[in-house]
Amino acid sequence: MAIIRRITLHDGPDGPFESLAVVDAAAGPLPGVLLFPNVLGAKEADFAYAEKVAALGYAVLVADVFGQGKRTTRADPDAGRYMAELNADRALLRDRANGAHAVLKGLAEVDADRTAAIGFCFGGKCVLDLARSGADISGGVSFHGVYDAPPFPNAPITAKLLVCHGWDDPIAPPEATVGLARELTDAGCDWQIHAYGGTGHAFTDEGVNMPEKGLAYSPSADRRSFRAMTDFLGDLFG
Numbered sequence: 001m002a003i004i005r006r007i008t009l010h011d012g013p014d015g016p017f018e019s020l021a022v023v024d025a026a027a028g029p030l031p032g033v034l035l036f037p038n039v040l041g042a043k044e045a046d047f048a049y050a051e052k053v054a055a056l057g058y059a060v061l062v063a064d065v066f067g068q069g070k071r072t073t074r075a076d077p078d079a080g081r082y083m084a085e086l087n088a089d090r091a092l093l094r095d096r097a098n099g100a101h102a103v104l105k106g107l108a109e110v111d112a113d114r115t116a117a118i119g120f121c122f123g124g125k126c127v128l129d130l131a132r133s134g135a136d137i138s139g140g141v142s143f144h145g146v147y148d149a150p151p152f153p154n155a156p157i158t159a160k161l162l163v164c165h166g167w168d169d170p171i172a173p174p175e176a177t178v179g180l181a182r183e184l185t186d187a188g189c190d191w192q193i194h195a196y197g198g199t200g201h202a203f204t205d206e207g208v209n210m211p212e213k214g215l216a217y218s219p220s221a222d223r224r225s226f227r228a229m230t231d232f233l234g235d236l237f238g
Helices: 044-054 081-087 090-106 122-132 174-186 219-237
Strands: 003-010 017-024 030-036 059-062 110-120 139-143 160-166 191-196
Touching: 003 044, 003 090, 017 044, 017 090, 030 044, 030 090, 030 122, 030 219, 044 059, 059 090, 081 090, 090 110, 090 122, 110 122, 110 219, 122 139, 122 160, 139 219, 160 174, 160 219, 174 191, 191 219
Parallel strands: 030 059, 030 110, 110 139, 139 160, 160 191
Antiparallel strands: 003 017, 017 059
16 A cells, blocks of 8 residues: 555635645545544644545545635634634535535545545534535544534435544533534434543644643544544445
8 A cells, every 4th residue: 555645726615725635546446535624724633644544445635625825823823714714604614515525526546426524623513514515425524523503404414424522522512412413313314423521622633732721632532533433434335
C-alpha cells in the first residue's frame, strides 16, 4: 500500500475550494470517506487522521467547506469566523457539504456507489447536515459534533449514523444529545450513539488541553471512537 496526498482544487458555492485526497493510487476503486475538519479548517492533524482511515482500505477526501485559503489557528482571536458564516447560513453549509461529496465521488480511486462521511466538532455538524439533506452516503460518523438541526425541514435520511460523544461535552449537553436522538428516531434513521463518561469536547484532538472549559484530549475516547468507526465502516462496506 502506497498512500499519497493529492491537493484537489474544485469549484462550489462561493468557491473555489482546496480539499486533499488521501488515497492508495495503486488500488482499484475503493469505498470513499469524506472527512470534515473542525472549526479551524483542513490542517495536518486531519491529513494524518485521513491516512489512518485510508490504511483501513478507503479512499479519503479531507473536505474544504470554508474556501481556499480560509483557515484559522487556535491562537487566532477570531478562530471561529468561517464556521460562524456557515452556522448562520445552514443552506450554504448543506450545499457545500454536498459539493464536497460530489468531489469525493468523482475521484478515480473512489467507488461512487459506496461512500461515507466522518467529521469532528463542526465537521460532525457537517456530517449530520449532509445526512439531513438526503445525500446518498451509506453512513456518517460524528465525533464530538454539534447537534442543532437546521431551521428548515430535512429530506428523508437514508444514511446510517454513528455519533461518538463525550457525555460531559459543554457544547452538546445531555439535552442536546437526547434531542438529536429524538430527531433521528422521528426521521426513521438507523442511528447509534456511543457516549464516553468523564469525557468532554474535542476528545480526538491531541492539541487540546482545557479541561476547565470542558475541552480536552482523551486517549481512551480517541481509541474507542476510532475502533467504533472502524467497525461501523466495516459493517457498511464489508
